[in-house]
Amino acid sequence: MAKNDKLRQEVSAERENIVQAFLFLEEAVERSEKGVIELSAIGSFVHNIYNGIENIFKRILKFGKITIPDSPSSHKDLLDKVVVLTC
Numbered sequence: 023m024a025k026n027d028k029l030r031q032e033v034s035a036e037r038e039n040i041v042q043a044f045l046f047l048e049e050a051v052e053r054s055e056k057g058v059i060e061l062s063a064i065g066s067f068v069h070n071i072y073n074g075i076e077n078i079f080k081r082i083l084k085f086g087k088i089t090i091p092d093s094p095s096s097h098k099d100l101l102d103k104v105v106v107l108t109c
Contacts, residue, residue, distance in 0.1 A: 029085045033078050040074040043067045079104045 023031075047067035053060050079100055083090050088107070091099035 025085065029081060032081050036074050036078050036081070040071055043070040043074065047071070076100060083107075 044067075047064060050056075050060050050063045050067060056064075076097070080090050083100075083103065088103070091103065093099060
């Protein structure tokens with residue numbers, strides 16, 4: 023399997039997970055009563071979506087042999103790096 027095919031496959035799988043988390047998030051948000059369980063679920067789905075997006079960014083950077091930030095501010099640094107590369 024070519025490297026770019028592997029990247030596409032990994033990004034596609036991550037995208038499917040993000041779409042599923044969005045569907046669950048939508049269902050949880052639409053519930054009329056939101057107790058601690060629903061609010062926890064909403065937080066979890068948002069977290070899963072963000073992590074999925076970050077994972078896609080990391081895979082793309084790794085594919086391009088670009089250093090992935092590893093610091094206390096790694097989340098911000100990762101987003102900054104992706105923004106710089108896409109502008």
